[in-house]
Amino acid sequence: MKIAIIGSGGREHALAHQLRKSSKLSEIYCIPGNAGTEKISINIDLNLENFHELYEVLNEKKIDLVIVGPEKPLVEGVVDFLESKNIKVFGPRKKVSQLEGSKIFTKKICDKYKIPTANFKICNSKDEAFEFLSSANFPLVVKADVIAAGKGVYICKKIQDAELAINDIFGGKFGKTEQLLIEEFLEGDEMSFFIISDGITYKTFNTAQDHKRVGEGDTGMNTGGMGAYSPSSLINNELEDKILKKIIDPTLKAVSAMGEKYVGFLYAGLMIKNNEPFLIEYNVRMGDPECQTILPLIDNDLVEIIDACCNSNLKHYEIKWKNKKSMCIVLCSKGYPEKYNKNIEIKNLNESESSEKHYIFHAGTKLVNNKVLAIGGRVLNFVNLSDNFSSGRKEIINEIKKINWEGGFYRSDIGYKVINE
Numbered sequence: 001m002k003i004a005i006i007g008s009g010g011r012e013h014a015l016a017h018q019l020r021k022s023s024k025l026s027e028i029y030c031i032p033g034n035a036g037t038e039k040i041s042i043n044i045d046l047n048l049e050n051f052h053e054l055y056e057v058l059n060e061k062k063i064d065l066v067i068v069g070p071e072k073p074l075v076e077g078v079v080d081f082l083e084s085k086n087i088k089v090f091g092p093r094k095k096v097s098q099l100e101g102s103k104i105f106t107k108k109i110c111d112k113y114k115i116p117t118a119n120f121k122i123c124n125s126k127d128e129a130f131e132f133l134s135s136a137n138f139p140l141v142v143k144a145d146v147i148a149a150g151k152g153v154y155i156c157k158k159i160q161d162a163e164l165a166i167n168d169i170f171g172g173k174f175g176k177t178e179q180l181l182i183e184e185f186l187e188g189d190e191m192s193f194f195i196i197s198d199g200i201t202y203k204t205f206n207t208a209q210d211h212k213r214v215g216e217g218d219t220g221m222n223t224g225g226m227g228a229y230s231p232s233s234l235i236n237n238e239l240e241d242k243i244l245k246k247i248i249d250p251t252l253k254a255v256s257a258m259g260e261k262y263v264g265f266l267y268a269g270l271m272i273k274n275n276e277p278f279l280i281e282y283n284v285r286m287g288d289p290e291c292q293t294i295l296p297l298i299d300n301d302l303v304e305i306i307d308a309c310c311n312s313n314l315k316h317y318e319i320k321w322k323n324k325k326s327m328c329i330v331l332c333s334k335g336y337p338e339k340y341n342k343n344i345e346i347k348n349l350n351e352s353e354s355s356e357k358h359y360i361f362h363a364g365t366k367l368v369n370n371k372v373l374a375i376g377g378r379v380l381n382f383v384n385l386s387d388n389f390s391s392g393r394k395e396i397i398n399e400i401k402k403i404n405w406e407g408g409f410y411r412s413d414i415g416y417k418v419i420n421e
Helices: 010-019 051-060 071-075 078-084 103-113 126-133 159-170 237-257 290-297 302-310 389-403
Strands: 002-007 027-032 065-068 120-123 140-144 153-156 180-184 189-198 202-215 219-230 263-273 276-283 325-333 358-362 365-368 371-374 378-386
Touching (some): 071 078, 103 120, 120 126, 202 290, 237 263, 263 302, 290 378
Antiparallel strands (some): 189 202, 202 219, 325 378
């Protein structure tokens, strides 16, 4: 089977790494890929916004299956387009992808189907938002109603913070928007909960805890993710049952009521309080860096599972997991998530080799004249499988120190809530 993965981040490198283990795979392409995928697949550099050009390449290479990694092409309808060309695609269609593309779309579903979530206010203008603030309780959360790579969310402790957020969002910082969302601030512990679905049947696909804030102790600005660990320490049978019955099942019921079906990964960002789940947001793909953290734990042929989803045949598969703890720490360019330098060489990568329990997944990298250059904010993902999170984190930090990249930084406290030292 020939498979193409759309995307260029750590998530896509992790997917390529896991798919390569399958005996059913003959060739794998990454479009556009990065310096890491270039070593294990065939990279094809093209403009992902040009669906026709993408189709021409897929048709020429006789691709059997396309896996869409990032959210933007999903929200823009790449699945609908490729399906119209009779190409098998793993990922949700455009209409369903609004679960991530529009936070307001998801909130309206929550309201209609009684899905537990934060109370909210939809604001259609800056004036309306400012007026609402005059009688609001703080802290609160202001969210852009667009894809913002994890950065369009403001936790506001006072009215001045909220005014700044509103000005940023309506001022076009995350692209053109005509609405924003103001939510109550939920107390509790966050958890990432995943399922995989074929449109008829779904299976749970593990849990994780993501660290979004740039600074130690979960301080500073929001990022795309500084690290993660899996499984979440919060999960238990009772909580999982509540998540499925109160959140996942009614959401898929809403999808069905639209005349659609959900094929792909669905990622529920949750707040857990007193063993009760509340939906923060949906992502219509695997998280990043959760994907890098979770996939090394899988004990199945991932090609078989994804192909089964595309053929509405998932019910015949049992997903098995290794009895290990997984942790990922992201090495970022200095200055991220704000301004940072690009095209900085990363030397000494050969000092840290991947093994059965240690992986390096590339994200914002590019191979130029046999040199690995950092071209993004989040650059490398260091993942470790171990019997406990404490030893896993120590081993990752040792590997990062071997590379000794002066252009980067990382959080040394990933998993601090579950590591007592």
